[in-house]
Amino acid sequence: MAMRIKDFQCSSKLKQMKKAVYFTMDSIIAGGIVLIAIILTSSFYIEEQSNAQLDYLSQDLIGVLGGIAAKDIDNSYIKSLIDDGTITNADNTILEQIGEFWADSRTDLANKIASNVTDPFILENTGFGIWINDEVIYERNIQIKKSLVSNKKIISGIAKGQTSLNTRQKPPTLWIATAEARVWQ
Amino acid sequence: MGFKKSQAFYSDFIISTFIFAVILLIYFAYIADLPNRDAVSLGNLITDAKAISSSLMSPGQPSNWNANNVIRAGFVDSNNKIDNAKFTELNKISYNKSKKLFSTNYDYFAFFANESGDAQNIEGFCGFGSAEVNISYNIKAAYYYKDEDKLRQFMTDAFEADIYQYQSEQDIDELIQNIGNYNFIVIESPEFSTSTFNSIRDDIEDWASSGGIFMLSARPVAAQGRQLLGAKFYKVSGDAGSDKPATVVREDEFVAFNYADQIIFNQVYYIEDTLIGSNLFDIARLNESDVEIEDIMDNKIAIARWPYGEGKVLFFSDFDADYLAGDFQQALEASTKKWIKARCLPVDISRIKREKLVKFERLLVYNSDIVKMVLYLWQ
Numbered sequence: 001m002a003m004r005i006k007d008f009q010c011s012s013k014l015k016q017m018k019k020a021v022y023f024t025m026d027s028i029i030a031g032g033i034v035l036i037a038i039i040l041t042s043s044f045y046i047e048e049q050s051n052a053q054l055d056y057l058s059q060d061l062i063g064v065l066g067g068i069a070a071k072d073i074d075n076s077y078i079k080s081l082i083d084d085g086t087i088t089n090a091d092n093t094i095l096e097q098i099g100e101f102w103a104d105s106r107t108d109l110a111n112k113i114a115s116n117v118t119d120p121f122i123l124e125n126t127g128f129g130i131w132i133n134d135e136v137i138y139e140r141n142i143q144i145k146k147s148l149v150s151n152k153k154i155i156s157g158i159a160k161g162q163t164s165l166n167t168r169q170k171p172p173t174l175w176i177a178t179a180e181a182r183v184w185q
Numbered sequence: 186m187g188f189k190k191s192q193a194f195y196s197d198f199i200i201s202t203f204i205f206a207v208i209l210l211i212y213f214a215y216i217a218d219l220p221n222r223d224a225v226s227l228g229n230l231i232t233d234a235k236a237i238s239s240s241l242m243s244p245g246q247p248s249n250w251n252a253n254n255v256i257r258a259g260f261v262d263s264n265n266k267i268d269n270a271k272f273t274e275l276n277k278i279s280y281n282k283s284k285k286l287f288s289t290n291y292d293y294f295a296f297f298a299n300e301s302g303d304a305q306n307i308e309g310f311c312g313f314g315s316a317e318v319n320i321s322y323n324i325k326a327a328y329y330y331k332d333e334d335k336l337r338q339f340m341t342d343a344f345e346a347d348i349y350q351y352q353s354e355q356d357i358d359e360l361i362q363n364i365g366n367y368n369f370i371v372i373e374s375p376e377f378s379t380s381t382f383n384s385i386r387d388d389i390e391d392w393a394s395s396g397g398i399f400m401l402s403a404r405p406v407a408a409q410g411r412q413l414l415g416a417k418f419y420k421v422s423g424d425a426g427s428d429k430p431a432t433v434v435r436e437d438e439f440v441a442f443n444y445a446d447q448i449i450f451n452q453v454y455y456i457e458d459t460l461i462g463s464n465l466f467d468i469a470r471l472n473e474s475d476v477e478i479e480d481i482m483d484n485k486i487a488i489a490r491w492p493y494g495e496g497k498v499l500f501f502s503d504f505d506a507d508y509l510a511g512d513f514q515q516a517l518e519a520s521t522k523k524w525i526k527a528r529c530l531p532v533d534i535s536r537i538k539r540e541k542l543v544k545f546e547r548l549l550v551y552n553s554d555i556v557k558m559v560l561y562l563w564q
Contacts (some may be wrong), residue, residue: 025199038212052235053545060265060548064555067264074553086388120300120559123547 051147054126054183058151061118061128065095066153070126077116081109095179099155102132102177114138122183131180133160147183155179203300226564227544230543234562241295241558245271252277256329258286266550267549269308273441273519276310283314294318295560296532297551304529305556309522311529318561321345322527326369329360333374333402335504339518340371344527354381361385364392369525373504374403374452382406384414394494398525402501403454404502414493415460416500421453421471421485429453431469431487431502432478439524440468440488440499441516445478448487448513451505455485463489471502490524499524532559539563 001038008170070078071090078094086109087097094117101110114130115138124129127142158173199284204448243259250256251274258278260271278286287293296312297305304311304320311320326346330337340346347367349360357377364370370392377385382405391400393414405411411418421429430449433442442448446471458465469488475481499521506513534542544562549558 024201026195027205030205034208034212052231056235056238056545056547063265064548064550067266067556068550068553072553073555117555121303123546123554 011177033072051149052103054147054185057122057126057128058149058181058183060150061130061183062153062179063097064091064094065114065117065130065181066179068098069093070088071118075117081113095153096155096158098130098137099132099158099177099179102137107135107159110144111138125185129182131182133177134180135160142184144184146185148182150180150182152178152180156157162176209555211477222320227541227543230291230541230562230564233291234293234543234545234560237287237289237293237562238547238558241560242500242547244268244550250274258283261549264550265548267307267552267556269552272310273308276313276519277515279522280315289562291562291564292317292533292537293560293562294532294537295557295558296320296529297556299554299556304532305551306527306529307551307555307556309519309524312532314561315537318534319533319536320532321530322525323530324368324525324527325366326371327360327363327367328371329357329375330373331375333503333505335402335514336371336373336517336521336535339514339521343518343522344369346371347544351375353513354378357381359387361388364388364397367392367397369398369400369527371400371521372405373404375405376402376403376407377405379406379408382411382413390414390493393496393498396495398497398499399493399499400499400521401451402504410457412459414457414498415458415491416465416489416498417459419455419457419485421455428435430472432472432481433469434478434482435466435468437466437468437490439490440520441523442468442488442508442520443510446508446510447472449509450487450503451508452503453487454502455487456489456500457486465489469502497524534561537561537563 014100040041069090070082070087070092073094078087082090089100092100096114098110098113101107101113118128118130119140121141125142127140127144129139130137155177160177213413238304240257242260242261243257244262245255245259246257247254250258250271251275253273255278258275260268260275262268275283284290292315294314294317295310297307299305308323311322324343324344326344327349328337328340328346328483329349329351333349336506337348341348347363351357354377357375362369389399390413399414404420405413407416409419430447433444433446433448436442436444453471455471467486467489469486470481470484471487472481473484475484488500490497490499492498501517504517508516542561543560545560547558547560549556
């Protein structure tokens with residue numbers, strides 16, 4: 001009997017110890033999960049992209065399109081337009097040429113030039129477009145989620161409805177149009 | 186007994202709850218602080234990236250700056266076009282000096298991408314900035330030398346060239362056996378025996394005519410007037426040991442020497458045109474006894490380049506020379522990179538050690554192409 005009482009006491013202590021072990025282990029496991037969560041949070045933490053990139057992109061789009069002449073650019077589509085006489089003044093900058101097509105109501109050509117020259121350089125998740133006097137020339141079909149940045153440049157010597165020939169015969173300051181590059185995310 | 190049991194149970198429970206609560210507190214304190222800590226350093230990185238890209242996209246200061254007098258390093262004109270000369274000057278500036286010019290403590294690297302997104306060779310460079318970013322050319326090169334090895338280190342570093350060293354006349358055979366594997370071969374002062382030269386001439390000419398790029402100093406054979414690749418090669422006789430000046434008679438888009446500048450070669454060799462004709466582009470001619478550049482225009486040719494079939498050839502009297510307007514070795518290396526127009530391999534930034542990285546993209550025009558400048562800045 002005495003032996004049985006002793007056995008009972010021993011097994012009771014063992015159960016008590018097991019319970020204690022159970023709670024300590026529980027808190028250590030929970031703590032471990034929290035630590036893993038901290039490590040994962042740190043490694044997957046991503047800062048939202050700054051708007052500065054969009055600002056520069058709109059500025060650069062206008063700068064590049066307004067800085068290179070149609071005759072100088074290494075682009076097969078524009079070369080074909082020069083060769084077949086569609087572009088009559090190859091000294092025009094790309095932006096001026098887009099403006100001339102717009103003035104001639106040939107926005108399909110203006111659209112193709114704008115997309116052909118710029119599209120490969122803009123990230124797929126970034127929306128952008130070219131407008132002249134608020135009339136859309138080319139627009140990438142992406143929804144505005146965060147912000148939109150725009151940059152404008154005046155093109156002199158073109159006006160809607162005036163033919164290119166007339167345009168060049170007038171003093172270049174007589175008509176002006178505003179080209180605008182919009183970039184958004 | 187039962188009381189003691191429950192006391193032990195609750196103390197254990199309280200301790201474990203306390204441990205868990207402490208860990209929970211640490212977790213929330215860390216998470217709450219994470220954006221603030223990152224925002225500060227990331228904000229600084231973005232500010233510096235904006236400043237660097239604005240500087241690079243400007244004409245720089247002074248207006249005609251060079252590597253020695255630069256105050257603000259920029260290489261883009263008001264039409265967003267790369268000024269090639271200024272870009273070449275930028276690549277002469279050491280990395281640490283450029284970081285000071287950009288006023289940044291962070292590391293940076295910039296390269297250019299074409300419309301397909303491939304790294305674009307700009308004036309011979311696939312990128313500039315930190316050496317942590319490995320840049321290389323998509324070209325298989327070989328370098329053979331005999332006594333002088335002025336370009337050995339450069340060929341190894343820039344092109345990971347296979348190096349062949351003269352120990353016996355038969356050593357060139359190994360290079361000739363592998364010649365079809367190479368796009369670009371540089372041979373420095375070989376002066377082969379006539380029999381060796383005769384045995385390899387056709388192989389070199391066949392390889393060059395099918396698109397190989399060949400660069401040679403001195404003469405291919407230790408005999409006067411032997412013809413290779415459309416030119417005859419000579420050594421100036423009489424005073425082989427003495428330095429001989431030459432004058433740059435034509436500025437070349439590839440070779441970075443300025444018109445009328447003096448180059449003093451250690452060994453003096455020259456070529457005569459036999460089959461090249463109007464395609465020969467003479468760059469420097471020996472002064473001989475003349476002083477006026479008009480008179481030098483007809484003298485012996487010390488530096489020239491010319492096409493050969495589908496390939497091209499560049500000849501230098503010697504790779505060992507003094508360039509009075511600058512560093513000859515630097516100009517020679519820059520010229521070589523520019524001349525071969527090698528395509529760049531993709532830029533891999535995975536090896537750089539960084540905690541935070543900022544990427545900026547800018548659009549600009551290089552010659553007749555629109556290109557994208559990609560700037561990385563990291564901490």
